Amino acid sequence: MNSHRTPLFCDTELAARIERVETELIGACARAAHRRIADGRGFVLPLAGGLASFADDDSPYNKVVGLGFGGVPTAEELAEVEHAYANCGAPVQVELSHLAGPEFATLLTERGYRLESFENVLGVALADKYDVAVPDGIAIRRSGDDEFDAWLDLMADAVAAPDTQGVPWREEFPRDTYIAAERDASTADIIRYVALRDGAISGGAGLRTSEGIAQFAGAATSPAHRRHGIQSALLSVRLADAAAAGCDVGVITTQPASKSQQNAQRSGFDLLYTRAVLVKHPESA
Template identity: 65%
Template sequence: MNDSRTSLFCDLDLAARIERAESQFMAECTRAVGGRTGGNSFSIPLAGGVASFAEADSPYNKVAGLGFDGVPTAAELDEVERAYAACGAPVQVELSNLADPETLDVLTGRGYRLVSFENVLGRALAGGVEPAVPLGMEVRRTREEEFEDWLDVVVRATLHPDTQGVPWYEDFPRHILENAERDGAAAGVVHYSALRDGVILGGGGLRVADGIAQMAGAGTAPEHRRQGVQTALTTARLADAAAAGCDIAVVTTQPGSKSQENVQRQGFGVLYTRAVLAKQP
């Protein structure tokens, strides 16, 4: 296969498609948490997006996909804010800079404040992708009996991030990160491992939806960084996504981060930025 590096232009239709896939993923993860805990999880449709609460401190507690199918009304936002308040959680909205500008006006008028940014990057997959795996390394789907080792590596990587670029706005405890990975799998994320001599060096996830390959996180054990692990994981997942018929791959990173640098080396370009806005209960 050829390694396609076609530059992408992100118009409103493409942004809406990506945000819709993200919203669906949040809703499916939240359902998975509800099935696991039997708790007070919820997923509320909101102006084309979704407001999700999975469990306390979960990364799936967010409002995603707003601004591409109407502007949320005061009554709709009242309902969402009451639901989060009942769980003792803030409302966190991830809003694309390509969303209807009126959405931002409505949110700031209700007291939401800007707390962070994140970049959404994409790469076309037309023509396929050739995996780039260093000699002596293997990348493949994680076997069931390897999952706990995979989970330990990925969570340790998340808890010890590279310090380059803008730091993440949120920190999550270990057990919540572990829960999030398990629930992501229930929502369709497939796990990949990079191994050398049978030892898992790093891992990543891939979810396919509507022709979009969502690169659902990746991490390398701190002791194995700078050895080409991320390049190997990225290209292997891209190759599988292209073979599955996806036309685009997307990934979310912190601005200026090592993760962004890594994926840009693999042909990803910034499509748009999300502003992260929050309102305390």
């Protein structure tokens, strides 16, 4: 990367655009889960420019996203959301950008929400075109529906053995839950990629584009193939594809101080903002 490049500055307008795209993604995944399960329990409720979503028991899509850029929710709106989660026996998990108005954290804290973790949103201003850099012995290609099950198995195995650098994820999901969530995500216009090292499937990743934002989603490498440049190769190919799709900003969400964050920053991504994860459990709802 160019050491003299200007870091991407994130103002509230850009943060709002990123959060809208994230809201769109979570809503699409949750609705896919509702179609898959069809038990009538799930919900997607609009909330102050964002949404509250319950997809399935223990789903990673059970969360409140996109708050802070479309007005402040009323006490009645929050009570409705809290009641909906309580009926499902689930906590209310709010992912709140630190660029949201300070009144949001005060409002949620007063209602019994507790800070449980953080996640970082990193971004890069995309160039018009990229030269793809892939090490010898590694190939990256798009992954079609014909190998979806193999892609799912690879991703599930890789996620089950995460790198231990940095702050760990607040939640861990059983394999079946992870696979179901990825099946739901496959309906949300995510392009899948597979990495091969010496001909063996060794890694995978996703890319979704909306509103000029490229979301770099779900990259993972099998433990036996780590530290060989696969993550960087997957990112290089997706950067080129995002630029070709006309996107101007790419984003990655990572845990603080993680290997994923380190790799992203080495590839030119800048820390844009942090999301605080504030949780209210059913017993206090």
